[in-house]
Amino acid sequence: MPAEKVLFVCIGNAGRSQMAQAFAERAGLEVRSAGSHAETELHPEVIAAMNEIGFDLSGRVPHQLADEDAEWADLVVTMGCGDACPVLPGKRYLDWNLQDPIGMPIEVVRQIRDRIAGLVAELP
Numbered sequence: 001m002p003a004e005k006v007l008f009v010c011i012g013n014a015g016r017s018q019m020a021q022a023f024a025e026r027a028g029l030e031v032r033s034a035g036s037h038a039e040t041e042l043h044p045e046v047i048a049a050m051n052e053i054g055f056d057l058s059g060r061v062p063h064q065l066a067d068e069d070a071e072w073a074d075l076v077v078t079m080g081c082g083d084a085c086p087v088l089p090g091k092r093y094l095d096w097n098l099q100d101p102i103g104m105p106i107e108v109v110r111q112i113r114d115r116i117a118g119l120v121a122e123l124p
Contacts, residue, residue, distance in 0.1 A: 004092075006031045006123065007073035012039035013062035015046045015101040016079040019113055022055045023120040032072065034065035043102050049109040075123075 006029055008017035013035025021033035039062045050057050063069075070076060075092045080100060087093070096119055101109045 004030075004074040004124070005072055006075045006077060007069050008033040008077045008079065009036065009065055009069075010079040011036055011100065012043075012102070013064075014039040014042045016096075016098050016112065016116060018042055018057055018060055018062070019046060019050060019116045020077065020079070020120055022050060022057060023117050024123070026055075027120060027123075029123070032063070032069055034063045034069050036065050038062040038064040045104060045106055045109045046101055046113075049101075049106060049113045052110070053113075077123075 006024055008020040008024070008031065010017040010033075013033055017033035017035065021031050024031040042057055042060055042062065047057050070088050070091065073091060075094065077094045077096060079096045079098050096116075098115065099108070099112055101112050104112070
């Protein structure tokens, strides 16, 4: 059976879902990320925290969630997008209750980053 296609969704696609996508890509998963209200650029504190551990997210651009993204995915992992996240029949859903890193001190962003790394590592 081929690996599941995983879609990570948060509000801005500028922090949590981008970090999750980076960890999942490194783990060899087929993955996308998107935001229910995508921002124009990644949060600088997220880029800095990920750079510390060897991930360069500086060239990434937030992606606005589209129906095609949810249709593509087998597993949708939501992170605070609430009712804006699509719910489609036949998909598996997980909700990760993670603090939004926007404007947070780097120490807090590191904690969020490390928690996301652990959650991604536990994906089936």
